[in-house]
Amino acid sequence: MKVRVRIAPSPTGEDLHIGNVYTALLNYVFAKKHNGKFIVRIEDTDRTRLVEGSEERILKSLRWLNLIYDEGPDIGGPFAPYRQSERLPLYRKYAEELVEKGNAYYCFCTAERLIEMRRTQKTKRELPLYDRLCRKIKPGDGKSRKEKEKYVIRLKIPEKGTTAFHDLIRGDISFENNLLDDQVLLKSDGFPTYHLAVVVDDHLMEISHVIRAEDWISSTPKHVLLFRYFGWQLPVFVHGPLLRNPDKSKLSKRENPVWVSWYKEEGFLPEAILNYLALMGWSHPEEKDIFSLEEFTDKFTLEDLKAVGPAFDLTKLEWLNGEYIRKLDESELKSRILNFYDRELPQNIVGKSVPLVRERIKKLSDYMPLCQFLFERPEKYEMDLKPYDDLLKSAGDRLKKITKWNASEIGETMVQFAEEKKIKNSGFFMVLRVAVSGRKITPPLNESLEILGKKEVFYRCQNF
């Protein structure tokens, strides 16, 4: 079977949601593994929730993450367009076809009636389903009424029986038909609902595997019914776990950063994010925690995916990110840092500082707090330096005399100096550190002084 999978983000948020990244990763990896196609389809059928620029940012984030898609709204493909708002006539056509076949019907109920209906259902403790009033309208009457009245098209759910489907990781799942709602397929604004659009497009785009999160399980029977009514072949359904907040609720922006842009701004590396996500619901056969996307692709199988919703743990992501930073070679890390801070930083200083910070930062954003003093003189000092005025000045004088300005010379000189002054190394180095950087936590001192240069160090020993 030709493998074609898709992700279907809706442009209703600030950016790509990290939960969508997870689903995208599963789809991407599955496609790559089977030499299939990974497709992005934008599901922009809800005009009320549409967010300006969202689609653009979603696509940009996918690229940033290196989840490169083969077909999509901006790059086209054999089944274009890949934006549902540009496929409207299609959905109408198929919805009408269903009405024609008797598997769907026009509904003229107003929003007010539906609200009222649900209210009574609630008080009578009945199921909150559409009462199927318009299902009784004769087909001919429906056809003529729709010419002058606002209407939607609803799916006709069988009154009896069950609708079942097979999920690749959860097995057989079945639902009683009498618990299913006569779902709206075509809204009164002419846009399809997700349910219609997803089925039509998945079929038309020849999607072989529908890999999505588990919150779609309960609407899958409606999709199955649609596939059947149309006489189309069912894709393989795979419902992965839903990422959770620490309290185990569905991952939300209230409790967790969810937008990819946040992770980018925080200095997480795309490869670390993907590696971390790969650990959700799946584990490497050799119990490895760190592996590349290629290796993940090689070892991954959908069947091994667990159905439990894992909690998203930023702490572990940070650790993993640190591991990835340490694996980067110096020039690569240098350019990532330079890239991360859009403002102009002196390349040579960043380059020299890289070996000093590589083991000290977990995120790219950790760089500046640690290295700011290499670029500008400290404004504040985390320690009162008054008592050490003389000490620092004479240390400055001593440093000035060094002819070969390098870390080891500086180190030896300072150790000797501390000895002469009968101060403990650790105490002395701390005073010097704060004088030069303003901070108690810095990269190794000698190397930092080397980078700063003799003149600047001398200056900072005199002025604080």
Next chain:
RNA sequence: GCCGCCAUCGUCUAGUGGUCCAGGACGUCAGGUUCUCAACCUGAAAAUCGCGGGUUCGAUUCCCGCUGGCGGUACCA
């Protein structure tokens, strides 16, 4: 409420009838190293395998029930 999915250390997970008084990783704690902080090394604590029944010579592993968590229940996706 109803329907559905799920259930191993705090978190991510391994394991599947005996080799598991449950293994790894993050985190935590202690120690080592050290000019600070990291990194690194060593070690420790941490899961009566949600509870109760079965099946079995034997269940974390199979079955049932319960409980709990989560999801769905829209002219949102």
